[in-house]
């Protein structure tokens with residue numbers, strides 16, 4: 001499987017992360033996203049007319065959109081990373097995959113303005129990002145009340161992988177994660193997975209602050 005990849009792209013990282021967690025080997029093709037804008041060149045537009053990465057090529061299959069790529073890789077190599085056939089789980093998984101696009105446009109947009117000086121209304125992007133984080137925090141808090149750590153069912157799934165990178169990188173867009181204890185616990189649980197890999201800005205268990213739920217020892 002060939003992944004058209006950019007090291008600083010959280011959307012590409014989602015794919016690299018899932019592949020690593022599943023022990024699936026990817027052949028990486030580095031794309032000069034910035035400053036080269038190679039994703040807008042003829043070769044990559046022929047693969048993805050939308051002009052975005054990641055793009056996955058697996059034999060005859062050419063896939064775009066990170067959520068679709070995660071679904072594809074899990075269907076092929078890790079069915080237990082997908083929702084079960086339970087209708088509630090299927091719906092929840094789909095909902096979080098859609099929600100992940102809101103994170104991309106809001107928190108990812110703020111990050112591009114702050115880090116790469118892309119044009120955009122930083123305050124509006126941050127506001128949308130904070131609204132999304134509040135929703136996620138409320139959902140994860142509710143899940144914790146039922147004894148669950150992850151977004152769907154009773155285990156980690158692609159829904160968590162789809163949402164994790166842009167949340168973890170929110171500070172790159174000057175959006176603090178300090179107010180969100182349930183989100184931080186969830187991120188720590190993802191980072192603790194065997195074969196978790198890093199990307200610049202997302203380190204293995206880099207939050208070494210004490211668990212907010214742990215009592216004073």
Ligand SMILES: N[C@@H](CCC(=O)N[C@@H](CS)C(=O)NCC(=O)O)C(=O)O
Pocket residue numbers: 008009010011012039050051052053054064065066067101104
């Ligand atoms: N909806 C797409 C968005 C991916 C995305 O935003 N990729 C960025 C790199 S992190 C990109 O290629 N942006 C260029 C553009 O969309 O014009 C997905 O989830 O794959």
